[in-house]
Amino acid sequence: MDMGGHDMGSMSPPAAGGSGGMSMKGMRYTHMTFFWGKNSEILFTMWPGTRGGMYALALIFVFALAVIFLGSRRADACLAALARRAPAAGAVARTAAHTVRVGVAYLLMLALMSFNGGVLLVAVAGHAAGFLAFRAGLCGGPAQVEEDRKNDPACC
Structure with missing residues (x-):
């Protein structure tokens, strides 16, 4: 127009x-549609800018945020044991973990709103890596799926 x-x-x-x-x-x-390219703004004005190295750093940052998001869910399960031993301290620790998880989720959402295809791919890859590491049982402990099934009364 x-x-x-x-x-x-x-x-x-x-x-x-x-x-x-x-x-x-x-x-x-x-951009209001997905695009491919390194000249983008992700999370902050003029970041990463037009330098390719900064774009790669931004993608690594988004990948790490996605992995941290899944890892924080695993940490919440560990904090539940603390809540049984010391209810007040456990409640504070679980609230702090929840706050971090929500903050990371919002940062991921805002990064995806840059509509950059590379950001979308690394966010999905980060979630996959986090799931493999923390929910599928790769990093020790039973798979989270089994724990979810034991606690789900509709499943039994």
């Missing part, structure tokens, strides 16, 4: 003190 020569692809307001018109130099474009 032509609005007197102004591109309406960005929702950025005009610069303060300007003439009311938008210059192309100050405008940023936000």
Whole structure:
């Protein structure tokens, strides 16, 4: 849609003190569909930017967030034992773990809202790696699926 020569692809307001018109130099474009490329903004303004090494670091960060998300669920099961021995301390520890888990989940959601295909792939890969490590029993202990089945009355 032509609005007197102004591109309406960005929702950025005009610069303060300007003439009311938008210059192309100050405008940023936000993708609303998935795209492939390293020139993206993930979580923070101008991060990772246009440098390829920073994009790789951003992908590693998103992967780690997804693994941490699944690991925090395993930590909650361990904290349940603490709650049985010391109810007040256990409740505080489980609340802290829940807070971290929700914060990580929101960060992952916001990273995915960059609509970058690479971010989507590493988030899914991070969830898969976290599931393999913490829920499928690869990192010691019984598989989480078996523990879930024992605690589910509808399953028995």
